[in-house]
Every structure is written in C-alpha cells, then in structure tokens.
Amino acid sequence: MLDEILNPYYLQVAGFIMINIILAISIYITLSSGQLSLGSAGFMGIGAYTSALLTIHFELPIIVGILAGAVVAGIIGILIGIPALRLQGVYLAIATLGFGEVVRIIFVNWESVTRGSIGLSGIPHMGRELLRFFKDIGFDPEMMGLKNNQFVYLLVLLILVLINIVLIWFFIRQNKSRIGRAFAAIKMDETAAEAMGLNITYYKVLSFAQGAVLAGFAGALYAHVLAYISPADFAYHRAIEILIFSVFGGSEVIWGAVFGATFLTLLPEALRFISEYRYMIYGAILVLMMAFRPQGIIDASVLNWFKKKSKSKRGTNHGTRTNKNN
Amino acid sequence: MVLELTKITKNFGGISALTDVSFKIEQGQIFGLIGPNGAGKTTMFNIITNMFLPTSGEISFVGEKISGVKPHQITDKGICRTFQNIRLFSQMTVLENVLVGGHCRSKSGVLHSVLRTKKQRNEENVMHAKSLELLELVGLFEYQDVIAENLSYGQQRRLEIARALASDPKLLLLDEPAAGMNESETDDLFDLIKKVQKRGVTVLLIEHDMPFVMKLCDRIAVLNFGKKLAEGTPEEIQNNPAVIEAYLGSEEDDQIA
Numbered sequence: 001m002l003d004e005i006l007n008p009y010y011l012q013v014a015g016f017i018m019i020n021i022i023l024a025i026s027i028y029i030t031l032s033s034g035q036l037s038l039g040s041a042g043f044m045g046i047g048a049y050t051s052a053l054l055t056i057h058f059e060l061p062i063i064v065g066i067l068a069g070a071v072v073a074g075i076i077g078i079l080i081g082i083p084a085l086r087l088q089g090v091y092l093a094i095a096t097l098g099f100g101e102v103v104r105i106i107f108v109n110w111e112s113v114t115r116g117s118i119g120l121s122g123i124p125h126m127g128r129e130l131l132r133f134f135k136d137i138g139f140d141p142e143m144m145g146l147k148n149n150q151f152v153y154l155l156v157l158l159i160l161v162l163i164n165i166v167l168i169w170f171f172i173r174q175n176k177s178r179i180g181r182a183f184a185a186i187k188m189d190e191t192a193a194e195a196m197g198l199n200i201t202y203y204k205v206l207s208f209a210q211g212a213v214l215a216g217f218a219g220a221l222y223a224h225v226l227a228y229i230s231p232a233d234f235a236y237h238r239a240i241e242i243l244i245f246s247v248f249g250g251s252e253v254i255w256g257a258v259f260g261a262t263f264l265t266l267l268p269e270a271l272r273f274i275s276e277y278r279y280m281i282y283g284a285i286l287v288l289m290m291a292f293r294p295q296g297i298i299d300a301s302v303l304n305w306f307k308k309k310s311k312s313k314r315g316t317n318h319g320t321r322t323n324k325n326n
Numbered sequence: 327m328v329l330e331l332t333k334i335t336k337n338f339g340g341i342s343a344l345t346d347v348s349f350k351i352e353q354g355q356i357f358g359l360i361g362p363n364g365a366g367k368t369t370m371f372n373i374i375t376n377m378f379l380p381t382s383g384e385i386s387f388v389g390e391k392i393s394g395v396k397p398h399q400i401t402d403k404g405i406c407r408t409f410q411n412i413r414l415f416s417q418m419t420v421l422e423n424v425l426v427g428g429h430c431r432s433k434s435g436v437l438h439s440v441l442r443t444k445k446q447r448n449e450e451n452v453m454h455a456k457s458l459e460l461l462e463l464v465g466l467f468e469y470q471d472v473i474a475e476n477l478s479y480g481q482q483r484r485l486e487i488a489r490a491l492a493s494d495p496k497l498l499l500l501d502e503p504a505a506g507m508n509e510s511e512t513d514d515l516f517d518l519i520k521k522v523q524k525r526g527v528t529v530l531l532i533e534h535d536m537p538f539v540m541k542l543c544d545r546i547a548v549l550n551f552g553k554k555l556a557e558g559t560p561e562e563i564q565n566n567p568a569v570i571e572a573y574l575g576s577e578e579d580d581q582i583a
Contacts, residue, residue: 170440177439177446178425178432178453185415185426192413195375197401197430197493206436 006146011153015225017265018160019218024245024257025167026214031251032175033207034187035085036093038239040215042100043073045107045234047216048223049114052123055224062124066220073216074209081208085201100239107231119230126159126224127152156225163221164258167214171254183207215242248289250296259298327389328353328497328528329374329405334383336369336552343369344552346383351497351545356519356529358539358560361549362572367532368410370549371499374530375407376400388496402430404496408486408503410532416475420466420485423474424457427492460488464518480511484518491522498522500531504538512538540564548572 023040030037047069055065084095107114114120131141131152141151174180182203185193194200223229241264249260267285271278289297329351336344344366351357359367372378374385376397385392387403395403406427415423432453434446461467464484469477474485483503490498503519504512512535519529519542533539539546540560548555548569556566563569 173440173442174436177450178429178434179436179439181418181422181426182429184418184422185429188415188417189413191377192409192415193426194397195377195401195407195409195413196427196489197398197406198426199396199398 006150006154008149008153011150011157013265013269015153015157015160017262018157018164019222019225020242020245020261020265021164021258022167022214022218022221023242024249024261025171025254026211026218027242027246028251028254028257029171029214030207030211031246032180032187033183033204034190035204035208036089037096037208037211038093038236038243039077039080039096039099040211040242041234041236041239042096042103043077043212043215044219044222044238044242045100045103045229045231046076047073047219048229048234049107049120049219050216051220052120052223052229053113055124056120056122062126062129062224065124066217066224069220069223070213070217073219074213077209077212077216078205081205081212082201085204085208097236097239100234100236104231104234104236107234114231117231119228119232120223121228123223123227123229125152125227126221127156130155160221160225168254168258175254179203179206244286247296248286250298250302252295252299253303255303256296256298260296263297327351328355328387329530330386331370331374332384332386334370334373334385335381336366336373336378337381342552344373344380344549347549347552347554348383349547349554349557351528351530354523354526354528355544356523356531356542358543358546359530359532359549360534360536360539360546360563361555364551365549366552367549368501371407371501371532374400374499375405398430401493401495404494405499406490406493406495406497407499408483408490408501410501410505412479412482412486414474414482414485414489416473418474419471420461420474420477421454421457421470423485423489424460424492425453427489428453428457430493457488457492460491463491463521464488465514480507480514483507484515487518487522491527495527497528497530500529500533502532502534504533504535516542 023044026040026043027037050072051062051065051069054060054068055062060068080096080099084092084099087095108117131148134141141148144151146154182193182198185196185198186200186203190200219234222233245260245264246257247260248264249258250256264282267282268278271281274281327350331350332348334344334347335342347366347370359370361367369378373380376392376395380393387405390403392400392403415426418426432449434449438446458467458470461470464487466477466481466485466488469481474482477485487498487500487503500519504515507515516538519531523529531543543560545558546560546563547557548563550572555572556563556569558566
C-alpha cells in the first residue's frame with residue numbers, strides 16, 4: 001500500500017506540481033499590480049542556467065547555486081523592469097515575450113558556455129546529493145524500509161512542499177499589508193493611486209522583480225530536480241503554460257495559482273490512458289473555462305464561501321466563539 | 327500662505343489652456359475656482375498636483391517651490407485631490423480605499439510587513455483607527471466593508487474625500503464635489519467641507535453649483551478662456567459686471583445665494 005503511494009513516478013509528478021505552483025505564483029504576483037508579463041519562462045531559464053553552470057563548473061553547493069539563480073533572475077528583472085514598465089497591457093506582454101525569446105536564443109547560440117540546443121546534462125541532482133549526505137552521516141533509507149530512489153524523490157518533494165508553504169505564507173502576509181494594498185490600487189487605477197501618494201514606479205518594479213526572483217528560483221529548482229536542461233524547456237510555450245496556470249485557477253487570489261498549477265499539471269497525467277486525445281481535452285477545458293468563468297476557478301467569493309463553512313463548523317465545535325478576521 | 331500660483335501658463339500644442347493665472351490661498355480658507363466649461367479649472371488642478379507641468383509659471387506651497395516634483399511626492403508634501411469623474415479603487419472595500427489614502431503616511435516595507443513586526447502592527451492599527459475616524463466624519467462608518475463600487479454616487483464622492491484626507495493634506499483639492507448630487511446630499515457635503523475646514527485643512531474647490539459655492543467659499547477666483555477674470559469674496563464676485571456678463575449671463579443677475 002505504502003509502496004503504491006511512494007511510487008517514484010507519483011512523487012516526481014508531485015514535485016513538478018510544486019515547481020509549477022512557484023511559477024504560477026510568480027505570474028500571480030506580477031498580475032497583482034496589474035502587469036501582464038510573459039517573461040517568466042525567460043527568468044526561469046536564467047535561474048536554471050545560472051545555478052546549473054555554477055554547480056557544474058565551480059562545484060558550489062546546490063543551495064548556493066539555487067539562491068544565486070534566483071538573485072541573478074531578480075537583478076535582470078529589475079534591469080528589464082525599469083524601462084519595460086513604461087509599457088502597459090498587451091504592449092508589456094509582447095515586450096516581455098520578446099525578452100524571453102532573446103534569453104532562449106542566447107542559450108542556443110552561446111555554445112561555449114551553454115552547449116547550445118543539446119543542453120546541459122550532469123547537473124548535480126538535489127535528491128542524490130542529499131542521499132549521499134545522509135549515507136555519509138550513516139543513515140540508510142533501508143532503515144525506514146524505503147528504496148533509495150523512493151527516499152530521494154520523497155525528500156525532494158518534502159523540501160519543495162516546505163518551500164511552497166513558506167512562499168504562500170510570505171505572499172499572503174504581504175498581500176494583507178500596505179504593500180499588497182498598493183499593488184491592488186495600482187492595478188485598479190494607476191492615476192488615482194499616484195494621486196494618493198503611491199510611488200508607482202517603485203511598486204511596479206517591486207512586483208515585477210518579485211515575479212522574476214520566483215521564476216528564477218523555480219527554474220533553478222527545476223534544473224536540480226531534473227539534472228538536465230535545454231533551451232527548449234524555456235521557450236514561449238512554457239511562458240503561456242505558466243500564464244494559463246494562474247489565469248485558469250484564478251489570478252485574483254494566490255490560491256487560484258496554487259489550484260491552477262496543481263490541476264493543470266495533473267490533468268494530462270490523469271488523462272494519459274486516452275493518450276492522443278488528452279491535450280484536446282485539456283484545450284477544451286480551457287475554452288469552456290474562458291467562456292463561463294473568465295475570472296478563473298478560484299476567486300474571492302469562493303474563498304469566502306470556504307471561510308464561512310469552516311467558521312460555522314468551528315462555531316458548532318467551540319460554542320459561540322467569535323472569530324474576527326483582520 | 328498655503329498656495330501661491332504665479333503667472334501659470336499652459337499650452338497644449340497651439341491651444342493655450344491657461345494664460346498668466348495667479349492667485350494666492352491663505353491658510354484655513356475655502357477657495358472656490360469657478361468658470362464655464364473648458365475655462366481651464368481641471369487643468370489648473372492637474373498642474374497643482376504636477377500631473378501636468380506648466381509651460382511657464384511657478385507654484386509655491388507653504389513657501390516651497392513645488393514645480394517639477396513628482397505627483398506622489400506632492401501628496402507626501404501635503405496636497406491631495408479628488409477627481410471630477412470619481413476614481414475610487416472600485417473593487418476594494420470602503421475601508422481599504424481609505425487605507426490606501428494613508429499609504430504615504432506609513433513606512434513599513436516588505437520585510438516588516440511579512441514578519442509583522444511590532445512597528446508594522448502598531449502602524450497598521452493607527453492607520454485603521456484613523457481611517458475609521460475619517461469614515462465616521464464622512465458618514466460612511468457603517469459601510470466600511472462594502473465594496474466601493476456598490477456605494478451610491480453621493481457616497482462615492484464622500485469616500486473620495488475621506489480617502490484624500492487620509493493622507494493628512496494641508497491643502498485639499500476638490501474637483502466638482504457636488505456634481506450629480508441631489509439637494510440633501512449637497513447640504514451634507516456643505517457640512518462636511520465646513521468640518522474639514524475646522525480640522526485646519528485649507529480647501530480649493532472647483533464647482534458649478536453657484537448657490538453652493540457662494541455660500542461655502544471665503545474667496546473665489548473666476549476663470550474664463552484660461553484667463554483669470556476676477557477674484558474676491560463671494561459678494562464681490564456676484565457684483566462684478568465682467569463676471570456677470572461672461573459667466574452668469576448679462577441679462578439678469580437672477581438672485582444668487
């Protein structure tokens with residue numbers, strides 16, 4: 001039974017869900033200040049290549065590589081953001097899509113460093129490095145009755161889940177503060193927001209850079225989970241896919257991004273038994289969705305409904321405790 | 327002297343929206359800016375808040391030159407405005423709208439906000455209390471959790487005033503606050519602006535409702551085709567033949583006020 005659940009294939013799909021959630025949050029956070037950026041695949045690639053090259057050539061620890069990947073993506077995000085954020089709506093979308101393609105073409109053509117379209121292999125694998133570490137300190141997965149590869153994938157998944165919990169916590173808190181209100185105000189009416197004393201440029205660059213850092217971070221994790229990357233992983237269809245996660249799930253709330261990434265990563269896997277039709281069904285669901293629920297599956301009213309339900313449950317359990325949300 | 331405008335000129339291409347307009351507003355005054363449609367009143371507001379740069383001329387606010395300062399810094403210095411065509415954050419609640427207005431009077435950055443440090447929590451509590459007090463002032467306390475776009479027109483106008491007051495302005499600019507209001511709403515607005523004045527805020531307003539302006543303002547300037555036609559107390563304005571001719575119509579001074 002446990003062996004069934006701890007199937008490495010399931011664990012790996014779950015790991016990809018976690019990485020995709022981070023990517024979806026990166027889009028959510030830029031959208032929350034009213035900016036449609038399609039550069040996430042580019043930033044993801046920057047994070048992935050930075051971390052991969054640093055760990056391969058300089059033998060830095062994986063964690064240093066991943067953090068460096070996120071930081072480099074963030075810095076490039078700021079540099080791109082300052083001029084690009086003068087653009088609005090579709091113009092920004094096209095400019096950032098162009099940026100993503102430029103990044104990909106650099107990866108293809110800078111062969112001496114990136115090995116071109118063949119891609120980078122032999123990237124240190126997060127799970128295997130950890131396994132080696134555990135074996136060094138005298139812990140063997142056999143002691144828990146796990147096979148080596150089960151242990152590896154389980155450990156990686158656990159780390160990714162923890163990262164996601166921290167990220168979601170971070171952005172929920174940010175969203176409930178004056179920073180989140182500033183993002184929302186800029187999204188709703190830029191002129192009014194500026195007249196109320198908000199430094200529009202600062203907040204726009206902030207949310208754009210946060211999105212870039214997250215995408216770079218997710219890209220670096222991706223590199224060390226897969227141990228192989230190539231420029232094709234970061235092409236424009238990836239950018240569109242990430243956007244769809246957030247838009248499908250609901251781009252107004254962070255849970256929309258979480259739901260969208262989870263559901264849309266699982267769907268093609270769940271539909272595997274009708275192999276050639278699965279992407280058709282995937283597409284049909286998206287079309288229906290845009291027709292009947294353009295704001296995405298999860299929005300504020302859905303969340304309120306859940307809150308009310310859980311509150312009324314709590315009410316029956318604990319008598320008349322009033323719960324004040326702030 | 328709160329605001330001093332010296333020879334403000336603004337040209338849009340070949341059209342001059344304002345020509346050599348000067349006036350001064352004293353601390354604590356309610357100052358009215360009136361004139362027919364297209365006289366340049368809203369352009370003047372946009373210049374004072376630096377949304378437009380004047381072609382020439384100088385603005386000084388509490389003795390400091392403010393030409394060329396960014397719009398959000400103007401708010402920081404103590405000038406805040408409302409809009410002629412209501413620009414609330416329509417999907418936010420009433421309370422959130424006012425909280426955004428207090429943005430430039432708070433400082434917590436990303437780290438403080440995420441870690442909810444003591445400083446940040448104190449700041450949020452102070453902002454909440456102040457926002458609620460302002461909602462009380464404009465009579466929207468009971469509506470604090472309502473989404474702004476669901477308010478009535480008159481309520482939305484009052485919410486805009488509360489939002490602007492949240493930035494602790496020394497000078498409040500109101501762009502046609504009584505537009506589209508019925509008589510009782512206009513009376514409430516009159517009381518509200520008087521209360522705002524009592525808080526020590528200087529008010530500059532654009533308005534077309536003449537009885538309202540004449541009753542409310544301490545001093546009035548009249549613009550016509552981008553030029554200042556007259557300036558004075560409401561009585562002086564009502565009796566100024568040039569104003570009557572250009573603005574109120576020459577045939578009959580139909581018992582104003």
